[in-house]
Amino acid sequence: MNTRLLIVLAIVTLIVYLPVVYGLKDAFLYKNVFTLRNIVEVLSRKSIQNSLRFTFTQALISSIIATVAGSITAFSLLTIGFRKAWILRALSIIPFMAPPMVVVTGFTSLYGLHGVVSNIIPWTKVLGYGFWAIIAAHAFYNIPLSINFVYSSLVSIPREVVDTLHVFGFGRFMYVLRRVIVPYILPAVFSSFTLTFIYCFTSFAIPLTLGGVGCSTLEVYIYYYYKIMYKPGLAASIALIQYIILLSIVALFIYFHGRTFTAPIGYRHYRLSLRKSLKTILSIILVIVYIYLYAPLVAIVYQAFYNPYTKTYGLEGFYRVLQLGYDSGLGVSTGVVYVNTVYYALMTGLLAIILSTIIVYYGGRIVDTLYASLLAVSPLTLSLGLLRTYSWYIPSYFLIILAHTIAALPLTTRVLRIGFERVGKKYIEVAHVLGEKGLPLFLRVVYPLMKPSYLVALSLALVVSLGEFGATLFISTPDTMTLGVAIYSYRGVRDWAAAASAASILLLLTASILLLLSRRMERWL
């Protein structure tokens, strides 16, 4: 069975990586001749050098801020108790998948020139435009990641260790913090830092729209050379440079992730005895962070009822999005858009779960690195590669599912890897002794123990598919459109209310999935 599954794993890896190779091969081609000319040219361009510098700086600062804020929030979550924290924690993922263009509009309506918040607190205008606006928006997207990574690490600290150190430290909280909590959670903190860095490095719409021309990431130039100048050689060269830089960051991610401590099944929660004043401060931080995370989402829902042309309120946006007939703004009937969205999400969930299981169960660090490094591939490069490699044999709806699966794999693999490590070797060894092996061992022993982990992985895969935008926009035609892409199309025909309504429905769907499937996610992400 092992060998057979390893062969499957090798084939799957080949299928997934072939488009990446196809997407990047143009970097070495000029007039069909192998050359390094494209790479030399882009590296010598001042605009690319500036962009590289900016991309790195903003990613670094964004990741530091998001990680620090997320870690403190995760710690604050502990103060409200484990039983109540799960809802807040499950819902904290929502900002992570909100559509970028709509979030930008939400940010502007809150912190822009005439923003709701900036009118009351003038200094918050700095979050509406310019360098710090980019950092603020990136923090909005990535604080949820840190919250989840660090929280799962925090709750995994064995109760015995905390209790013992508490006695040694004569009940001093700072002693426990320094000697137990920080060393335990540090790998998770670095792990979320590196992942945030990768996401911010490949960010596209947010830096450009909130920061202006000087704030162009490499992704902007990849888009420019592909779509405006039609110079795939230069676009692929930038994508290749980006890939090489991010590959080293991915290696760091895997390294830190490998050192993250995961509590075995059956461990008991510990209790922290904090001073009342500290507890109050942490609760205030928690409230501020959640307001910060949810205010732009509330702004999106508000826009769904508002027509900026007539300055009036109404339900026209929802009428348009909820009628299921043909919509010429989309070029397809709205019903098809919903069916596509749901089908892609289900298939992505299924594929990502199967592949992650094989990777976790049979793959090692190298396979983990290979799959995590898919994060380093620009969505534009990946989608172009998918089209070039498979569009002749595979229908476009399946290409989209493949793109969604590739986007979901790094997250689902992480969740299942943690779940698998928590099951512990002794259970598997006992099962071996009792004569179980291969798939029966997995189905009868490992899977039941990892069930919550599977629910979390499934919910994440569904959420990633619902929110995926970059690659879908490039691959989809109206027939294969998703709700996420429809938001973009509604904006294209000046129907801002419909765009915000579609975004609101998407957010509602995500929230429902997270609440339904992630009831027990606190210990498994």
Add this chain to the structure above:
Amino acid sequence: MRSEYKAVLAISIIVIILTISYVTIINLLQQPMVLEEGEDVVVVYTYESLLAWGPDPNKTYDVVFKGFEEKTGIRVEVRRFEDSGTMLATVIEEVKSGNVKADVVIGIDNIQIIKAKEEGVLEPYTPPNIDAVPGWLIESYDPHHYAIPYDYGLIAFVYDTEYVSDDVMEELSFETFYNTSMASTLIVEDPRTSSTGVSFLLYQITVYEKYLGRDWRDWWRNVKPRVVSSWGDAYDRFLNEEYHVVVSYATDPAYSMLFYNSTRYRAALVKYDDKMLGWLQIEGIGLVKGAPHKEAAKKFIEWFLSEEVQKEIPLNNWMYPANKYVKLPDVYKYAINMSSVEVVNLRITSEEIESSLDKWIEEWVDTISSS
């Protein structure tokens, strides 16, 4: 049966059931095209929002595409793309790999046509009704008929009359924005990510270099307008009253009159020697090289330039129709009158654009970033 096989079988059944249900539901919703024996077909590639801006876009779709089917008996298969840039990139890929699927492309603009010709993805074709298209329009777009213009529009400064006075905009020049208070009201699109942004940059370069004889970068250094990634984002901020002048299209006032009965938003062009100078964005329809259904494609191009289709352009694509015999709707009196505009495109050759556009955009980034 071993449990591994059971698991593989169960997963396969789930995937198959999901996919069959999906395909069935989509087919029920879409009513896919089934060709009868001997029936001809034409495959049309276009962008998503073509003719989608009118009061009844579904009716327009029927007039244009179903109308052709009824008239000729040739079925039309339309494949829409997110934008014309993606469409062109796909056609280039398909032609280069020898896997041509499209017969006709609709929506290649006057900058994309340069690349389309260079890549050799179009085949020259002169439709029998070409005389309906003014010679000057063909001349500024493509004299060699690799594609034929079907509509055109002007890039314009659209302004909010509640904040900006008509007097200022009626005497507009690029220098008007040297005034800091005017500069702070202006929002434009990034040429690296927006075709409207590319057109505006070429408009400004042509006026500065060919009319005023000045370095075009001076304007960007002095004005430093707010730049955003797309037309949608710029217009969004304009409507939300963050900025009061936006680079958009000359027909926008007609659009807001028809849909919102409002004259609040108006359009202006820069003036030079008492003439209004405008940059034309021209969109064309072309025959794809190696098209599988060439004869049907030719008939479709002729149909698209006919008055029956062209009369749908003004209120559904918000551009001026290329067919000179089409009467403009009344609401177009709110748009800029084309007869009073000098088209600046004629002062710059496509060779100049092809050889310099990348350099200009590089210089533009430098100028904006350092100022």
